[in-house]
Amino acid sequence: MKKELITQSINLFVEKGFSATSIQDIVDAIGVTKGSFYYHFKSKEALLMHIHLSYIDDLLRRQKRILETEKTCRTKLMKVVEFLIEDIEAQGALGRIYYREIRHLSAENGAVIREKKNQFRDNIESIVADGIKNGEFRKNLQPKMTTYAILGMTNWSYQWFNPEGELSVSELAAIYTDFILNGILAEK
């Protein structure tokens, strides 16, 4: 039931937005009463927080595993980008509302999520910085902005990529990682 409430509310938030979705809409969509909703969540905001927290905790856990198992900065970075893109298939809707609806969290909850998001980003920045230091990546890169560039193209793919289209998520991941590593210029 809890899982169904979460799934349906994600669908409704994607479609109508968080503000325009009522608890009534959510319970109607699965044919239960408001009582069932309040048994699991004390408010619509509490549900939104639950969604945000599970999502970012899962990403941090998977990122941690990659940081611990991969050897080079290049493979660490590529594995993280790959799982973010490949997630579009399983968690695309979630990724789309994640950024759009964060402003509807309470100040306190928003701060918790932002800190975890920053942790995820900082871990990527460290990979880039380490790779510059050890000579894998170009010396003149700016680690923070390079991280934003990489996360920007990756996050944005949640807005437009259709895993049922011509390309699979793993093909997109290959194109994106090649772009990140090599840029677009022909070799001189």
Add this chain to the structure above:
Amino acid sequence: MKKELITQSINLFVEKGFSATSIQDIVDAIGVTKGSFYYHFKSKEALLMHIHLSYIDDLLRRQKRILETEKTCRTKLMKVVEFLIEDIEAQGALGRIYYREIRHLSAENGAVIREKKNQFRDNIESIVADGIKNGEFRKNLQPKMTTYAILGMTNWSYQWFNPEGELSVSELAAIYTDFILNGILAEK
């Protein structure tokens, strides 16, 4: 007055979202009556369409000028990326609501805006494709996905970049164009 209505509503849409902002909120913010609003726009949706249309028409006009005046694919692409990033300073709030609120347009208006957005993107795809053909860019690039990668990192910068922070918009543009051209790998 019309301009003030537009400016204030953009601020409110950024802050509270389109759904949660009422016409009353907009007119209260500038101290006029609802009558003044309806003199200029027949609905909140009509105002949103006006905002979307002015924004994308302006981008298309500036892109066209670059396509007509620049000679190489590399400079065409870089100039487009530069103006998108430098726009954060003047039009950042607008850019942030542009994507988030497009779903609140009527089906008909949404289709008009989407077609213009596609035109903007297709023009970039043509620059990439031409650059592959003429040898400026790598042969194994996929023009459509490369375009999405470039627009992704650029569009995303509207979400996080603070032009009053450590870096100026033109410094960010320089870092981003270098990333697009050269990627991150050290030369072998």
